[in-house]
Amino acid sequence: MHTLSVILLLLLSLKQLYSWRLAHVAKLGICSALLLNSPISHASTLTEELKTFSDTQKVLDAADIPFIELGNGLSYREFRSGRGNAMLQKDSVVTTDMVIRMKSFATDKEPGGVAYFNSKTDGEISWTIGSGQIFPELEAAMMADGGMKKGAIRRVDVPSVTVFKARNDKNLPLPTSDDGQRRFKNLFKTKADLLIEILVKKIDNSNVAQ
Numbered sequence: 001m002h003t004l005s006v007i008l009l010l011l012l013s014l015k016q017l018y019s020w021r022l023a024h025v026a027k028l029g030i031c032s033a034l035l036l037n038s039p040i041s042h043a044s045t046l047t048e049e050l051k052t053f054s055d056t057q058k059v060l061d062a063a064d065i066p067f068i069e070l071g072n073g074l075s076y077r078e079f080r081s082g083r084g085n086a087m088l089q090k091d092s093v094v095t096t097d098m099v100i101r102m103k104s105f106a107t108d109k110e111p112g113g114v115a116y117f118n119s120k121t122d123g124e125i126s127w128t129i130g131s132g133q134i135f136p137e138l139e140a141a142m143m144a145d146g147g148m149k150k151g152a153i154r155r156v157d158v159p160s161v162t163v164f165k166a167r168n169d170k171n172l173p174l175p176t177s178d179d180g181q182r183r184f185k186n187l188f189k190t191k192a193d194l195l196i197e198i199l200v201k202k203i204d205n206s207n208v209a210q
Contacts, residue, residue: 067157070144072137076156082149086203088129088142095126095202098173102183103193112155112195116183117175124201125173134173135166138196148200156196163192 067075088094097120101113119125127133129143141156142148166172167188175181 067155068144070137070141072140073159073162074137074141074156076141076144076154078145079153079155080151082152082200084150084203086205087147087149088200088203089147089205089208090130090143091205091208092129092147093126093204093207094129094142094200095124097124097199097201099197100173101195101197102187103195104190105183105186114183116180116187117173118180122173122176122180126202128207132169132171135162135169135171137162137166142198142200148198150200150203152200154198156198158194158196160192163194164188167192 067077069075086092098117099115099119100117101110101115103113105114106112107114125134129139130136138156138158142154148154163172175184
């Protein structure tokens with residue numbers, strides 16, 4: 001009985017230590033998944049990857065850690081820093097998975113907002129940074145802090161004014177599914193703030209000026 005009590009006390013102490021570590025990390029504004037060296041998984045979609053970081057998001061939200069503000073009105077949080085030496089920069093050819101959420105259409109199941117675009121159904125997006133295919137404010141968020149690497153995941157907060165401009169400039173990612181197209185039309189009937197979750201799958205810097 002004494003041995004069992006000791007084991008239970010040890011388990012409780014480890015749990016408390018782990019909880020303290022996450023709380024301490026959150027107060028410092030550091031992504032707990034990065035500090036704990038969370039490995040890059042082999043999940044096939046961004047939706048599956050993000051499930052790995054749900055606890056990290058809850059810790060950051062609970063501690064009220066702000067997004068990193070950019071000068072163009074956007075802000076972001078980084079879930080994972082990625083790996084390798086290649087970083088996104090002007091003229092990089094990047095392949096990504098994205099989930100694009102409409103913040104005004106938040107639900108209990110999807111508090112970040114219902115998605116109008118999801119690479120799981122709409123396909124991955126590949127383009128050259130600076131080509132005009134994707135709105136430049138999002139590219140700036142992806143290149144911030146040295147640039148995203150392969151395997152990196154960021155959540156970018158895009159204000160309504162930027163979303164309307166991107167729609168008018170025809171450089172917002174567009175859905176292919178019927179549900180996505182219907183949601184996309186409804187997006188512009190109200191405040192059009194977006195949360196864009198991005199997973200970098202491939203970077204080709206062969207055309208980048210040295």
